[in-house]
Amino acid sequence: MNRRKRAATREKFMTRNFKITGLVAAMMLTTASFAQAETLRLLTWGSYAPEELVQKFEAMYPDINVEVTFSNNEEMIAKLRATGGAGFDLAQPSHDRIHAAQLEYDIYKPMDLSMIDTSVMESSHLEGVKANTTIDGEVYAVPHQWGTSGLMANKTMAPDFKGWGDLCDPQYAGKTSMRLKRTILLGTAFSMGHDPFAAYADLDEYQSILDEVAEKLIACKANIKAYWKGGDDLSAMMLSGEIVASETWDSTAYKLYGQNKDIVFVPPETGALAWIDTFALPRKGKADDAAYKWINFVLQPENVTIMSGSTGAIAAVKGGLELLPEDKRNAVTAAFTAEDIANLKFFANIPPGVEDMEGKTLERIKAATGG
Amino acid sequence: MQSDIRRLSLILLFAPFALWIFLLIVLPHIGMIALSLREKVAPRVYEFGFGNYIDFIQEPIYWNTLLRTGSMSILVTFLALLIGFPIAYYIAKIAGQRSKGALFLLCLIPLWVSDLIRAFGWILLLRETGVASTFLQWTGAIDQPIEFLYNDITVVVGLVYTVILFMIVPLVSTLDGMDDAMVEAGYNLGGSGFTVLRRIIIPYAMPGIVSGCIVVFMLTAGSYLTPILLGGKNSSWFTEQIYDQFITRFNWESGAAFGFLLLAFTSLVVWLGLRLTGQTLANTVAKS
Numbered sequence: 001m002n003r004r005k006r007a008a009t010r011e012k013f014m015t016r017n018f019k020i021t022g023l024v025a026a027m028m029l030t031t032a033s034f035a036q037a038e039t040l041r042l043l044t045w046g047s048y049a050p051e052e053l054v055q056k057f058e059a060m061y062p063d064i065n066v067e068v069t070f071s072n073n074e075e076m077i078a079k080l081r082a083t084g085g086a087g088f089d090l091a092q093p094s095h096d097r098i099h100a101a102q103l104e105y106d107i108y109k110p111m112d113l114s115m116i117d118t119s120v121m122e123s124s125h126l127e128g129v130k131a132n133t134t135i136d137g138e139v140y141a142v143p144h145q146w147g148t149s150g151l152m153a154n155k156t157m158a159p160d161f162k163g164w165g166d167l168c169d170p171q172y173a174g175k176t177s178m179r180l181k182r183t184i185l186l187g188t189a190f191s192m193g194h195d196p197f198a199a200y201a202d203l204d205e206y207q208s209i210l211d212e213v214a215e216k217l218i219a220c221k222a223n224i225k226a227y228w229k230g231g232d233d234l235s236a237m238m239l240s241g242e243i244v245a246s247e248t249w250d251s252t253a254y255k256l257y258g259q260n261k262d263i264v265f266v267p268p269e270t271g272a273l274a275w276i277d278t279f280a281l282p283r284k285g286k287a288d289d290a291a292y293k294w295i296n297f298v299l300q301p302e303n304v305t306i307m308s309g310s311t312g313a314i315a316a317v318k319g320g321l322e323l324l325p326e327d328k329r330n331a332v333t334a335a336f337t338a339e340d341i342a343n344l345k346f347f348a349n350i351p352p353g354v355e356d357m358e359g360k361t362l363e364r365i366k367a368a369t370g371g
Numbered sequence: 372m373q374s375d376i377r378r379l380s381l382i383l384l385f386a387p388f389a390l391w392i393f394l395l396i397v398l399p400h401i402g403m404i405a406l407s408l409r410e411k412v413a414p415r416v417y418e419f420g421f422g423n424y425i426d427f428i429q430e431p432i433y434w435n436t437l438l439r440t441g442s443m444s445i446l447v448t449f450l451a452l453l454i455g456f457p458i459a460y461y462i463a464k465i466a467g468q469r470s471k472g473a474l475f476l477l478c479l480i481p482l483w484v485s486d487l488i489r490a491f492g493w494i495l496l497l498r499e500t501g502v503a504s505t506f507l508q509w510t511g512a513i514d515q516p517i518e519f520l521y522n523d524i525t526v527v528v529g530l531v532y533t534v535i536l537f538m539i540v541p542l543v544s545t546l547d548g549m550d551d552a553m554v555e556a557g558y559n560l561g562g563s564g565f566t567v568l569r570r571i572i573i574p575y576a577m578p579g580i581v582s583g584c585i586v587v588f589m590l591t592a593g594s595y596l597t598p599i600l601l602g603g604k605n606s607s608w609f610t611e612q613i614y615d616q617f618i619t620r621f622n623w624e625s626g627a628a629f630g631f632l633l634l635a636f637t638s639l640v641v642w643l644g645l646r647l648t649g650q651t652l653a654n655t656v657a658k659s
Binding site: 106181224 | 414415432435436494498499500518520521599600603604605607612615616617618619620621622623
């Protein structure tokens with residue numbers, strides 16, 4: 001074989017080789033995209049991704065896989081902070097937990113509102129959340145579900161229960177409960193005639209309010225049976241009659257109403273504290289399209305009913321109350337009058353530093369030997 | 372050639388251990404130290420400093436909780452030893468060869484269930500409307516339901532139950548190696564039961580006692596679920612403070628400092644314990 005011929009063969013061989021490689025690579029790419037059918041990693045609250053909806057969504061978009069991680073506000077932020085916003089594609093923190101977390105840790109990315117059908121959303125909630133979560137002109141969250149924190153009471157045993165302060169009323173000694181978190185601090189502040197949200201602007205004033213609240217709650221310790229830590233132990237105490245009233249999430253109260261019609265949610269006379277859980281995109285999320293699809297999917301009326309049935313919260317869409325499943329709607333109408341709704345106190349953005357002040361106050365209350 | 376092979380096999384055998392220690396223990400701890408020495412001055416701005424440790428010293432709530440956790444852990448360790456020793460002695464020395472395995476297995480079974488479930492078991496038993504209170508009312512011993520839950524005694528009981536196995540296992544394995552002839556010789560020489568226990572059995576079991584106590588103490592001081600779920604209004608546990616710093620207050624810097632303080636404190640207690648009882652790690656734990 002002469003030299004030239006050999007070179008030609010080699011060239012031919014090489015081109016063929018390249019072709020094969022190209023083909024294999026192409027095949028690998030296509031299989032990869034098939035096998036990896038996009039994954040939507042949700043970071044959300046327990047019950048915010050009911051199996052029924054997840055299956056319906058996956059049937060509708062066969063190339064999207066939904067992975068759900070259940071969490072709460074604090075853990076969501078801690079998880080995203082640990083990775084700089086990676087590991088999840090859609091998170092659902094409450095509306096007051098976005099502004100400061102974004103400023104401090106840069107864990108979310110701005111939303112493209114044109115991808116979301118915002119026309120179905122209740123405009124007051126949408127505008128409220130936008131106002132709360134706009135940084136440098138960019139919106140970081142849209143509303144999903146809203147609910148309140150307030151009180152619940154067993155009507156037969158505590159018929160006159162109506163304000164945060166009643167938790168400390170000696171006539172219910174040993175028969176009330178609360179969760180030792182920021183909600184009870186804020187509620188107690190309102191019941192003492194302060195407006196803690198207004199005081200966020202002046203942290204010295206807020207500290208003096210917190211000191212007063214701490215004093216009151218330490219004195220109140222003897223009245224409390226135990227601090228509840230999650231919906232389950234609260235439900236057990238309430239259903240067994242070990243306690244007659246408690247600070248609570250409304251959804252827990254609605255669930256209990258389904259089992260015992262005497263247990264009702266009581267919006268405190270100073271106003272129930274309202275939160276809105278939102279949709280926010282983690283900064284290093286990889287499936288924004290799938291995330292937008294999920295958002296639009298759960299906002300559709302028939303899905304709203306399934307979602308609210310699972311969460312016990314009201315969807316932030318137009319006519320959200322009517323879209324509740326019947327039992328939940330009855331529980332809500334049994335609890336709220338139109339005035340109560342008008343009197344809601346929406347959680348204000350938590351400015352940096354407040355969490356620390358509140359944390360210290362809570363520690364002081366826990367460590368005090370009041371009762 | 373021969374020595375090369377020996378060295379290679381030594382390196383290969385040692386590598387997993389070294390990697391484990393380095394990657395999973397040493398590196399994260401270095402990260403934690405670095406984190407604990409950062410002070411937050413403004414959002415996203417940090418400075419080097421000892422502020423987190425100074426905060427701890429200045430705030431009595433923190434060190435009181437640490438001391439509380441430490442003293443309750445010592446109590447739990449002591450109770451676990453008191454209850455675990457007779458059980459271990461029975462399994463190792465008195466039970467027959469066949470029942471020995473079965474008894475050991477019975478001790479292990481609770482470990483097959485997670486901490487959380489075991490804590491809920493206690494809650495069901497001890498709550499005001501729970502099994503214990505209802506039973507006592509039924510027998511007529513009490514006429515009002517009693518709340519056994521949510522106090523420090525419940526926490527101690529729950530912790531002893533959770534950790535006692537880690538006391539029994541090392542004790543059984545040390546006592547198992549003891550020759551019965553030694554005990555017999557003790558009696559033959561006129562020793563009373565107490566003298567035999569004090570002069571022969573306990574000294575022999577010392578390696579097991581020390582390693583059991585160290586493991587149990589460390590596990591108790593670092594436990595989270597049991598004290599949280601069974602504890603009451605006033606029962607703070609130091610791990611809860613660490614969790615709060617990390618999660619609810621987003622203060623990782625001070626959480627890391629607390630983590631380190633807990634490590635230093637428990638190590639100090641173990642060292643003191645060894646010194647006070649005149650033991651060393653070399654002739655106890657390394658032997659068992």
